[in-house]
Amino acid sequence: MKGNEAIAEAAIRAGADAYFGYPITPQSEILEYLMAEKPHERTGMVVLQAESEIAAINMVYGGAACGRKVITSSSSPGISLKQEGLSYIAGSELPCVVVNVVRGGPGLGTIQPAQSDYFQAVKGGGHGDYRLIVLAPQSVQEMADFVDLGFELAFRYRNPVMILTDGALGQMMEKVWLQEQKPRMTIFPDWATTGKTPDRERNVITSLDLDSAEQEKFNLKLQNKYRKLEAEEVRFEHTDTEDAEYLLVAYGTSARICQKSVRLARDKGIKAGLLRPVTLFPFPKKPLKELAAKVKGILAVEMSTGQMVEDVRLAVEGKVQVEHYGRMGGIIPTPEEIVDAIGKNFLK
Amino acid sequence: MTEEIIIAGFGGQGVLSMGKILAYSGIMEDQEVSWMPSYGPEMRGGTANVTVILSDEPISSPIINRFDTAIILNQQSMDKFEDSVKPGGLLLYDGNGITRHPERKDIRVYRVDAAEEAAKMESSRIFNMIVLGGFLKVKPLVKIENVRKGIAESLPERHHGLIPLNEKAVLRGMEIVKQVFEPDSK
Numbered sequence: 001m002k003g004n005e006a007i008a009e010a011a012i013r014a015g016a017d018a019y020f021g022y023p024i025t026p027q028s029e030i031l032e033y034l035m036a037e038k039p040h041e042r043t044g045m046v047v048l049q050a051e052s053e054i055a056a057i058n059m060v061y062g063g064a065a066c067g068r069k070v071i072t073s074s075s076s077p078g079i080s081l082k083q084e085g086l087s088y089i090a091g092s093e094l095p096c097v098v099v100n101v102v103r104g105g106p107g108l109g110t111i112q113p114a115q116s117d118y119f120q121a122v123k124g125g126g127h128g129d130y131r132l133i134v135l136a137p138q139s140v141q142e143m144a145d146f147v148d149l150g151f152e153l154a155f156r157y158r159n160p161v162m163i164l165t166d167g168a169l170g171q172m173m174e175k176v177w178l179q180e181q182k183p184r185m186t187i188f189p190d191w192a193t194t195g196k197t198p199d200r201e202r203n204v205i206t207s208l209d210l211d212s213a214e215q216e217k218f219n220l221k222l223q224n225k226y227r228k229l230e231a232e233e234v235r236f237e238h239t240d241t242e243d244a245e246y247l248l249v250a251y252g253t254s255a256r257i258c259q260k261s262v263r264l265a266r267d268k269g270i271k272a273g274l275l276r277p278v279t280l281f282p283f284p285k286k287p288l289k290e291l292a293a294k295v296k297g298i299l300a301v302e303m304s305t306g307q308m309v310e311d312v313r314l315a316v317e318g319k320v321q322v323e324h325y326g327r328m329g330g331i332i333p334t335p336e337e338i339v340d341a342i343g344k345n346f347l348k
Numbered sequence: 349m350t351e352e353i354i355i356a357g358f359g360g361q362g363v364l365s366m367g368k369i370l371a372y373s374g375i376m377e378d379q380e381v382s383w384m385p386s387y388g389p390e391m392r393g394g395t396a397n398v399t400v401i402l403s404d405e406p407i408s409s410p411i412i413n414r415f416d417t418a419i420i421l422n423q424q425s426m427d428k429f430e431d432s433v434k435p436g437g438l439l440l441y442d443g444n445g446i447t448r449h450p451e452r453k454d455i456r457v458y459r460v461d462a463a464e465e466a467a468k469m470e471s472s473r474i475f476n477m478i479v480l481g482g483f484l485k486v487k488p489l490v491k492i493e494n495v496r497k498g499i500a501e502s503l504p505e506r507h508h509g510l511i512p513l514n515e516k517a518v519l520r521g522m523e524i525v526k527q528v529f530e531p532d533s534k
Contacts, residue, residue, distance in 0.1 A: 175375055
């Protein structure tokens with residue numbers, strides 16, 4: 001199954017109520033698969049091709065306000081269009097899952113894979129002080145698994161979740177185990193606008209509060225939520241870090257490639273290891289800081305000019321040399337190139 | 349065992365679907381598989397290629413640039429991928445339209461004239477299955493009954509009538525593949 005198809009099927013099986021989207025390469029298979037699969041006949045899930053990305057994200061806003069499980073997907077230029085809506089959704093504290101199958105930029109860029117939307121995904125993206133929970137799958141299996149996980153986190157924290165993946169993972173096929181069909185929700189969260197009943201106050205979903213004191217209070221509440229995420233929801237994996245002298249830090253497709261680089265480096269006698277952030281926000285600062293005390297150098301590998309490397313540097317607080325290696329414009333680094341980069345940066 | 353394969357040729361030759369059938373056949377043998385296509389504007393009438401990995405272990409990088417096997421179906425792909433075969437690896441090609449034949453002496457070179465054979469069998473659509481047969485003769489990575497299952501899995505049901513023809517093509521490919529060069533048989 002292709003990564004994109006895995007996301008689509010996983011959305012149905014997670015018991016999603018609706019998907020709203022607009023086609024763009026390299027993620028159009030998500031919408032295509034959903035249209036062909038007719039989930040309305042399977043679970044009652046609505047699938048709708050909106051007239052634009054902006055329309056789609058606002059449909060998500062509406063569905064989420066009703067307490068429904070709603071998902072949308074796009075690729076970089078389309079995700080830029082969704083930023084206003086995302087800011088509103090975050091500002092209204094609503095759950096949803098947004099998939100970004102990243103392609104090279106800026107602008108229309110290229111349709112080939114990249115990881116150059118890291119800043120946009122983890123630092124907010126739209127206006128205002130908000131964060132998305134950002135999950136970075138590295139396999140077709142995780143493309144599927146993170147949809148359900150995404151909904152779970154989104155509802156637990158009343159916060160939009162982004163699955164940050166790329167064209168390579170979207171287009172490639174691997175084996176995948178799909179979870180059993182989850183029933184769609186029948187009881188909705190108490191904040192949802194499901195129609196006022198006499199026994200409760202009116203539920204209001206808005207991101208507007210013109211009272212500055214209240215708006216500041218609300219911002220602090222959001223910040224508390226983000227601190228709680230940092231304390232409780234950091235996810236990461238490591239490979240061969242016990243005796244590593246040189247640490248690679250990479251997520252998604254780059255992490256897969258780095259796993260091979262670690263093996264190639266060790267064949268050459270270079271003690272390499274890999275730390276792979278699974279959540280990009282919250283970022284695994286603590287494990288990085290701990291590893292920084294043990295290694296001689298850290299190389300952040302990304303398909304960008306160097307975005308995540310900034311968070312790596314912040315995490316290690318100058319304790320160790322941190323360098324960046326990246327390819328861009330849709331070029332995927334090879335495992336060998338990355339081993340060479342370890343040599344050039346640290347083994348002169 | 350890990351086998352890293354690139355299949356490269358023109359869009360329309362069935363490069364991607366051949367890779368898909370190989371990958372599905374691997375799944376039937378309970379192997380780990382990955383299928384990573386080139387995608388994008390170059391596919392419209394231009395070159396197409398796909399990387400397939402079959403392995404007993406979890407696959408690390410699905411993106412690689414050195415291959416155990418290169419299956420080459422046009423001259424552009426020959427020029428691009430001949431050098432990426434690992435020493436001792438296999439290069440299998442269809443001679444149709446090839447003007448510069450493989451030159452390396454540290455790899456195994458085999459040839460399967462599938463385009464010609466497909467014309468004889470009066471179906472250009474089974475071209476890729478003839479190539480696949482040739483490959484599986486040289487490297488029997490998956491059993492023929494699993495290839496049959498792989499074909500069934502990747503063909504939409506309305507085309508299941510074509511399974512016997514495809515299977516025949518695989519068997520034919522096994523018969524007509526010929527050795528061009530073996531490093532140790534000098």
